[in-house]
Structure formats: C-alpha cells, structure tokens
Amino acid sequence: MDVLPEAPIRRLVVCGVGLIGGSFALALKSAGMVERVVGVGRTQASLERAKTLGVIDEVALDWATALSGADFVLLAMPVGQANAVMAAMAPHLAPGTVVTDAGSTKRDVIEAIYAHLDAHLMHVVPAHPIAGAEKSGADAAFSTLYRGRNVVVTPLPENDPATVARVRAVWAACGASLREMSPQDHDRVFAAVSHLPHLLAFGLVHDLAGRANAEQLFSFAASGFRDFTRIAGSHPEMWRDICMANRHALTAELDQYLGELAYLRALLMSGDGASLETLFGEAREARNRWAEKTFPS
Amino acid sequence: MDVLPEAPIRRLVVCGVGLIGGSFALALKSAGMVERVVGVGRTQASLERAKTLGVIDEVALDWATALSGADFVLLAMPVGQANAVMAAMAPHLAPGTVVTDAGSTKRDVIEAIYAHLDAHLMHVVPAHPIAGAEKSGADAAFSTLYRGRNVVVTPLPENDPATVARVRAVWAACGASLREMSPQDHDRVFAAVSHLPHLLAFGLVHDLAGRANAEQLFSFAASGFRDFTRIAGSHPEMWRDICMANRHALTAELDQYLGELAYLRALLMSGDGASLETLFGEAREARNRWAEKTFPS
Known part of the structure; x- marks a missing residue:
C-alpha cells in the first residue's frame, strides 16, 4: 500500500456485477473515486448488460486480463463461489493489489482466503455491507445503496493496517458507516x-x-x-x-x-x-x- | 331496514374510537355518508381526544345515551371485549338499528352475538376490514385507511338481506372492496x-x-x-x-x-x-x- 487511503482507484475489478457489486461501482463513480471499472462474472450476457447500463466500463473474460494493472478488487459474487473464484484469481493477483469482499458471511470467506490467497494476506480485507433489496442484478444497482448503511469490516490478523484503512476509506466514499468486529x-x-x-x-x-x-x-x-x-x-x-x-x-x-x-x-x-x-x-x-x-x- | 343501502347514516355509534373505528368515522364523514358520530369507549380521555380531533362529534358515557336514535353501530373495540360490550348495549338497542363489527376474528364475535344480541340477529352483520397500521389510537386514524382494502363480510343465516346490503354499502362508501365468506x-x-x-x-x-x-x-x-x-x-x-x-x-x-x-x-x-x-x-x-x-x- 503506497497510496493515500482516499486516493481514487485506477482500475477496479468487480467480480459479480449484481445489486451489490454494481452499486459499489456506481457509488465510486459518482464519488469520483474510480477511473475504470472492470467486470468479471459467470455469464458474459450479464456483464455486457452491466456495461450497457454504464455500471462497468469493460468486460473481462479471464482473470489475467481483469487483474492486469488492477489496484482494487471487490468480490461480490454469492459466497458459495468464494473458493472457486479465489483459486482462479490467485495466480494472476499482483502483490499489493487490494482485495475485499461483500459476502454476507465471513468465516467461510476467510477460510477460502487462507486456502487460496495465503500469499496475499496483508492486502485481503474481508467486509460485509449491510444493504440489499429484494431486486437483484445489475439493473437493480444504484449509486446510493450504501448511503448511511453499515459496512462491517472483519480484518485478519495478517492485514496491513494501511490496507484496512484503504478499504474503509473506499466504503466510506460510497457513503457507508464503518464498523469492525470479529468474523465469529x-x-x-x-x-x-x-x-x-x-x-x-x-x-x-x-x-x-x-x-x-x-x-x-x-x-x-x-x-x-x-x-x-x-x-x-x-x-x-x-x-x-x-x-x-x-x-x-x-x-x-x-x-x-x-x-x-x-x-x-x-x-x-x-x-x-x-x-x-x-x-x-x-x-x-x-x-x-x-x-x-x-x-x- | 327501511332505508336505501346508500342513504347517509343519521347517528353513527362507534364503540372503540381507535385506528379502525376512528378511520371508519372519518371515511364516512369525508364521503358525506354520516350526519353525527357518537363515540363510546372505556376511557373518557381517549374519547375526548377523538372529539378534539374531529373524529367524533359527541362523547357518550353510557349505552342508553349513545344508542338513543342511533341507526348504525360499529363495534371496533378489541375482540376480547365483545361479550361485555354486547351485554351492556343489548338492553338499549332499538329494533332495526344496524350493528356491524370490525373484529379480526369472527367465530368468537358471532358466539357473543348469539349470546347477547339474539333478539337482533336480523340486523347484526359481522365483518372484518383488512386494514391496519403499526400505530394505534384515534390520533392514528385517517379517512383513506380503507380505500382499496378488502372488507370481509360473514353474514349470519338470520341476517336480513337488506341489512347485509346496507352494511356492504357503508363499507363501500369508505372505499373498500367487499368480500364474503363463512366465519369458519x-x-x-x-x-x-x-x-x-x-x-x-x-x-x-x-x-x-x-x-x-x-x-x-x-x-x-x-x-x-x-x-x-x-x-x-x-x-x-x-x-x-x-x-x-x-x-x-x-x-x-x-x-x-x-x-x-x-x-x-x-x-x-x-x-x-x-x-x-x-x-x-x-x-x-x-x-x-x-x-x-x-x-x-
């Protein structure tokens, strides 16, 4: 971490561009906090749709392309995919790229982090935004979803404090209030x-x-x-x-x-x-x- | 029943001037469907408050006064009071006065009707407006509560069809949709x-x-x-x-x-x-x- 916590993200990768990931991208765009947003996901059609909607700027078909030059990654797919996603991204993750997630459960996500991203533990900060709606998908995303909502950060003992500060600042730029607690x-x-x-x-x-x-x-x-x-x-x-x-x-x-x-x-x-x-x-x-x-x- | 179903009520007695009873009174006033509203209830302070709010026109301290000249009665107190209320009103109820209720349960209210108002079965029509809010009391009452809401009428075999039509017409004047089913x-x-x-x-x-x-x-x-x-x-x-x-x-x-x-x-x-x-x-x-x-x- 050699950037100010509040500096704009140059290349943001969002994995799972639905309500949660899409609203994160829109919030950061609206705050002038991101230069380029790259979407990764299971179905190309949803990613193309997200691009048409202006939620993301670029569709990446593989992790190598997505992560090339990326400084910030949000994992916002269903938590059941955590293992598969982390295993796939790990070989392409550059040292120093910040990774956070939006999973509604934390212990299982953290198990997947230790299993697949053990070389990156300084910069992988688990989090959970307390926000949602009954609608899902990129079409449901909106830039103010996180305004006034809690985001719970559950840092790992291995986390670099500067990276934790960076993740908190990015969520704060979405309008969220930050909380911290143990994964348990x-x-x-x-x-x-x-x-x-x-x-x-x-x-x-x-x-x-x-x-x-x-x-x-x-x-x-x-x-x-x-x-x-x-x-x-x-x-x-x-x-x-x-x-x-x-x-x-x-x-x-x-x-x-x-x-x-x-x-x-x-x-x-x-x-x-x-x-x-x-x-x-x-x-x-x-x-x-x-x-x-x-x-x- | 010698009035048209849609004719205005001359003297309406509301027992229990809370959200349900109060909104009924306000809806009928706003529809020009009632000339005078009399409130009956357990606590004089609430009745005086309802009068101050313009929900009712008159506070009655006893059933004899309330029912004198009344042509329509709505029972809107909690259903647990059905027996006590009907026993108290029965001696003062004139033949031909229409009685309906707003209880959320029907079999128990009907048992109380048979127990206490058996001389009036032609004109006592059980009903249940499907409307509510988390606020209660006359302060929470508003004239449009019943607009577009269902009111379920569960007529008794002994009911005069003209009285059932009258009760339906009065609820319809509140903006409600009428449904009919058995109490069971x-x-x-x-x-x-x-x-x-x-x-x-x-x-x-x-x-x-x-x-x-x-x-x-x-x-x-x-x-x-x-x-x-x-x-x-x-x-x-x-x-x-x-x-x-x-x-x-x-x-x-x-x-x-x-x-x-x-x-x-x-x-x-x-x-x-x-x-x-x-x-x-x-x-x-x-x-x-x-x-x-x-x-x-």
Missing part, C-alpha cells in the same frame, strides 16, 4: 438479525404456496404479510449460499427461536392471555425503540 | 396470512430483546429486519385478543409452520443446498407473483 461475532449476529428472518420468511411463503387453497390464502393477504415476506423475494442462490456457509450459527439461532415458538404455543394452548399480552408488549416496545432510533422519520 | 373459512384464512405472521414477528423480537447482547444485535439489524418485524409494533391487547379468540386455528397453523421449519432445519443440518435453493426459489416466485398482482406499483 459477525456470523453469530447476522444469523440472528438477518439469516434467520430470511429463512422464516422463505419458509412461511413456501408453506402457504403449497396449500390446496393457496390462491384463496394469498387473495386475503395484506400489507402486514407483504412487509413480513418482503425478504422472501431475495435471491435464492445467494441465500442458499449464506444459509449453507453459516449453517451452524443459523441452526443455533433457529433452535433458540423454536424454543420461543414452543413457549408461545404453550401460552395459546393454556389460554394464558395475560402472559401473551406481556410478551407482545415487550416485543412492541423493543421493536419501536429500535426502529425510531435506526430509521428516524 | 375467515378464521382459518386469517390464522394463516395474518395471525401467524404477527405471532412469529412478536416472537422473534421478544427472543432477541431478551438476549444478553440484545443491544449489539439490534445495532446491526437493517431494513430487512425492519420490514419483517413491522407487525411486531402492533397493539398488544388487540393481538392478545385475536390470538386467544382464534387460538385453535392459529395453533393448527403454527404446527404446520413448525413442520416447515423442521424440514428447513433438516436441509441445513444435512447440507442440502440444492433443496434449499429450490425451496427459496419457489417461495420467491410465489411471493413476487402475489405482490405484483396485489400491490401494482
């Missing part, structure tokens, strides 16, 4: 507040959609159902990878929640309305306190 | 698409709020969590009553959902990413198809 804490926290709710929403819609009277049920579902299930519109492959990568923490969270549901079921069966009301009241208060603080209107 | 079907359908999601959202927030690291967890929760838990901001007493009144159908739905979660858990434990992705994909498709049809942007 990260994966536990997001199992609880993100991965479990996604699993629950996917599960409810799948449950109802499989009923004989599914059409009738959906015809009476209203705005509460719409909001509760919004995250069931999320990308199936991305969420398969997240759930698989973080399945130990996720299963632990699910089990704790199953305990909560067993308690609620007991209150229903025993007709204990008073305890139910207390529980609802506590939940309401906690939820509203959080929402008012986090999303001031 | 109603309670099963709403256990699935409304009561269960509320229970799940309350449960998740309560679960997380009770953790030692609750503050850390909430500090990383984002917009997906916000939408998933919006309904956990709902009124605790109202939802206690709904869950208690409909607890048999709700427990059946919860059990079916627990089966779904057990299946998801098995997929996680066995690392069956392919099945998980298929399930997520089916859920996403069903959810997006429904949302695009129901909430066209």
Whole structure:
C-alpha cells in the first residue's frame, strides 16, 4: 500500500456485477473515486448488460486480463463461489493489489482466503455491507445503496493496517458507516438479525404456496404479510449460499427461536392471555425503540 | 331496514374510537355518508381526544345515551371485549338499528352475538376490514385507511338481506372492496396470512430483546429486519385478543409452520443446498407473483 487511503482507484475489478457489486461501482463513480471499472462474472450476457447500463466500463473474460494493472478488487459474487473464484484469481493477483469482499458471511470467506490467497494476506480485507433489496442484478444497482448503511469490516490478523484503512476509506466514499468486529461475532449476529428472518420468511411463503387453497390464502393477504415476506423475494442462490456457509450459527439461532415458538404455543394452548399480552408488549416496545432510533422519520 | 343501502347514516355509534373505528368515522364523514358520530369507549380521555380531533362529534358515557336514535353501530373495540360490550348495549338497542363489527376474528364475535344480541340477529352483520397500521389510537386514524382494502363480510343465516346490503354499502362508501365468506373459512384464512405472521414477528423480537447482547444485535439489524418485524409494533391487547379468540386455528397453523421449519432445519443440518435453493426459489416466485398482482406499483 503506497497510496493515500482516499486516493481514487485506477482500475477496479468487480467480480459479480449484481445489486451489490454494481452499486459499489456506481457509488465510486459518482464519488469520483474510480477511473475504470472492470467486470468479471459467470455469464458474459450479464456483464455486457452491466456495461450497457454504464455500471462497468469493460468486460473481462479471464482473470489475467481483469487483474492486469488492477489496484482494487471487490468480490461480490454469492459466497458459495468464494473458493472457486479465489483459486482462479490467485495466480494472476499482483502483490499489493487490494482485495475485499461483500459476502454476507465471513468465516467461510476467510477460510477460502487462507486456502487460496495465503500469499496475499496483508492486502485481503474481508467486509460485509449491510444493504440489499429484494431486486437483484445489475439493473437493480444504484449509486446510493450504501448511503448511511453499515459496512462491517472483519480484518485478519495478517492485514496491513494501511490496507484496512484503504478499504474503509473506499466504503466510506460510497457513503457507508464503518464498523469492525470479529468474523465469529459477525456470523453469530447476522444469523440472528438477518439469516434467520430470511429463512422464516422463505419458509412461511413456501408453506402457504403449497396449500390446496393457496390462491384463496394469498387473495386475503395484506400489507402486514407483504412487509413480513418482503425478504422472501431475495435471491435464492445467494441465500442458499449464506444459509449453507453459516449453517451452524443459523441452526443455533433457529433452535433458540423454536424454543420461543414452543413457549408461545404453550401460552395459546393454556389460554394464558395475560402472559401473551406481556410478551407482545415487550416485543412492541423493543421493536419501536429500535426502529425510531435506526430509521428516524 | 327501511332505508336505501346508500342513504347517509343519521347517528353513527362507534364503540372503540381507535385506528379502525376512528378511520371508519372519518371515511364516512369525508364521503358525506354520516350526519353525527357518537363515540363510546372505556376511557373518557381517549374519547375526548377523538372529539378534539374531529373524529367524533359527541362523547357518550353510557349505552342508553349513545344508542338513543342511533341507526348504525360499529363495534371496533378489541375482540376480547365483545361479550361485555354486547351485554351492556343489548338492553338499549332499538329494533332495526344496524350493528356491524370490525373484529379480526369472527367465530368468537358471532358466539357473543348469539349470546347477547339474539333478539337482533336480523340486523347484526359481522365483518372484518383488512386494514391496519403499526400505530394505534384515534390520533392514528385517517379517512383513506380503507380505500382499496378488502372488507370481509360473514353474514349470519338470520341476517336480513337488506341489512347485509346496507352494511356492504357503508363499507363501500369508505372505499373498500367487499368480500364474503363463512366465519369458519375467515378464521382459518386469517390464522394463516395474518395471525401467524404477527405471532412469529412478536416472537422473534421478544427472543432477541431478551438476549444478553440484545443491544449489539439490534445495532446491526437493517431494513430487512425492519420490514419483517413491522407487525411486531402492533397493539398488544388487540393481538392478545385475536390470538386467544382464534387460538385453535392459529395453533393448527403454527404446527404446520413448525413442520416447515423442521424440514428447513433438516436441509441445513444435512447440507442440502440444492433443496434449499429450490425451496427459496419457489417461495420467491410465489411471493413476487402475489405482490405484483396485489400491490401494482
């Protein structure tokens, strides 16, 4: 790292030009923080589309071309591809090129980093932007996606502090607020507040959609159902990878929640309305306190 | 019933002047469909507040006063009060006064109707407006709450068809779309698409709020969590009553959902990413198809 943390990126490589990678590119372009954006990915058609949309400037068909002269790489493909992608890029990665990722899980990505990028550990800084939308793909990307959102950086012990500062500065240029925590804490926290709710929403819609009277049920579902299930519109492959990568923490969270549901079921069966009301009241208060603080209107 | 279904109400009595009852009054006022609105309720302060806000024109401290000259009554208090309210109003209810309700459950309300208003069955038409918001109280009421929303009418065999037409016309004047179904079907359908999601959202927030690291967890929760838990901001007493009144159908739905979660858990434990992705994909498709049809942007 011989550049200022806030200096513009000369050649940015984005692997996986979807909502996350595409919005990162657009945010940096809009901040004047990047000169040229190169897209890499599985399907040439999506990359050409991203180029047509102006999200990237150049389509690279192989890692050698993409990484030639690159000073910054964002890995934004589904986390299930981390091993394959890192194995493919490793031989072409120049010493000193900064690499970060946008994966929603961190321990599995870090395992892949140690497995494939062990010669580059000083400059590979894992991160996770807390942002998303139910739409996916480069068409859904927009330059302000990260404005005011948290980006969690989970640095490796081997990271060069200057590279960590560089990665933080680049995310800050996207408008994000930087947070830092251990990969273990990260994966536990997001199992609880993100991965479990996604699993629950996917599960409810799948449950109802499989009923004989599914059409009738959906015809009476209203705005509460719409909001509760919004995250069931999320990308199936991305969420398969997240759930698989973080399945130990996720299963632990699910089990704790199953305990909560067993308690609620007991209150229903025993007709204990008073305890139910207390529980609802506590939940309401906690939820509203959080929402008012986090999303001031 | 000797009035045209679309004729204005002369004296409307609203029992429970909160979001639902208050918005009903405001909608009818704005449609020129009511001359005078009288509020009845448990706490005089809330009624006085509703009067100050212009939601009601008159505060009644007893049922005799309220019902004197009334031609239309909306019961919009939490369903747990149905028995007490109907017992109190019955002695003062004139023959021919139309009564409807806005309860989110129907079988329990209908039991209360048979128990207390058996002399008035021709003119007591149960209904349920499918509308709500996380805010409650008369301050949250607004005249367009019912615009484009479904109102489910579950007529009794004893109902006068002219009274059913009257109730439908009044809700239509609020901007609602009318649907009709049996109370049994109603309670099963709403256990699935409304009561269960509320229970799940309350449960998740309560679960997380009770953790030692609750503050850390909430500090990383984002917009997906916000939408998933919006309904956990709902009124605790109202939802206690709904869950208690409909607890048999709700427990059946919860059990079916627990089966779904057990299946998801098995997929996680066995690392069956392919099945998980298929399930997520089916859920996403069903959810997006429904949302695009129901909430066209």
